[in-house]
Amino acid sequence: MPAPHNAFKSALQKHEKQIGLWLGLANAYTAEICAGAGFDWLVIDGEHAPNDLPLMVAQLQAIAASGVRPVVRAPIGETWIIKQLLDIGAQTILVPMVESAAQARELVRAVNYPPKGIRGVGAAMARASAFNRIPDYLTTANDEVCLLVQLESQAALAAVEEIAAVDGVDGIFIGPSDLAADMGYLGRPGEPAVQAAVEDGIARILKAGKPAGILTADTTLAARYLELGASFVAVGTDVTLFSQATSALATKFKTVNPSTPKTSSGY
DSSP states (O other): OOOOOOHHHHHHHTTOOEEEEEEOSOOHHHHHHHHTTTOSEEEEESSSSOOOHHHHHHHHHHHHTTTOEEEEEOSSOOHHHHHHHHHTTOOEEEESOOOOHHHHHHHHHHHSOTTTOOOOOOGGGOGGGTTTTOTTHHHHHHHHOEEEEEEOSHHHHHTHHHHHTSTTOOEEEEOHHHHHHHTTOTTOTTSHHHHHHHHHHHHHHHHTTOOEEEEOSOHHHHHHHHHHTOOEEEEEEHHHHHHHHHHHHHHHHHTSOTTSOOOOOOO
């Protein structure tokens, strides 16, 4: 019996459109709610969310029953943490702050077992192998692992072609917020200069033959990126959705005339 089929990687290779959502609440209950919403993929964020390995495991378990494709963003592109993320069952790894082909090659080595890579062998204790109940896991795992590299600086975009040429990089994700900061537009990823750089980056990624991805909560920009050919696009975050919804509800209630009777069906 081989390693579980990675549906995200399969769809990526076909350049199928996949609409995603970022998970930053670090909670299995909210992850399960989001998994039932109808998205194609969900990102469990280990870089900016208060996630540790046990919290990530719980979210992977909560998502698993839904059939939604999970992606885990590592906090940093280090071999030791990538090894742990793979062992807890993450098959698609997104690595932030990648800036060179040399760095990408090291990440390819980190996600693969020898002889292709240097991933440590500890699958007998790992959720990834169903706790050693998948007999062919070690010989089939490499084929189902998906590596996404995140480009977030001008230097990274300048090296798009070299990074895309690295065998084992399955998709390239642009981070507009850090790119904007690097370009001198901190907190303003919608600036025309930043958007021009993003659009150029998407075009060059696609020309190099790799799938392109991005995150934006701006629905107009999300539609634009899909139109340009980006195939894995995250269109929001659970944190922002929850924050905006709670603020809107509080504001709406405070503007209601308390003397006006209201009907309710409960929750």
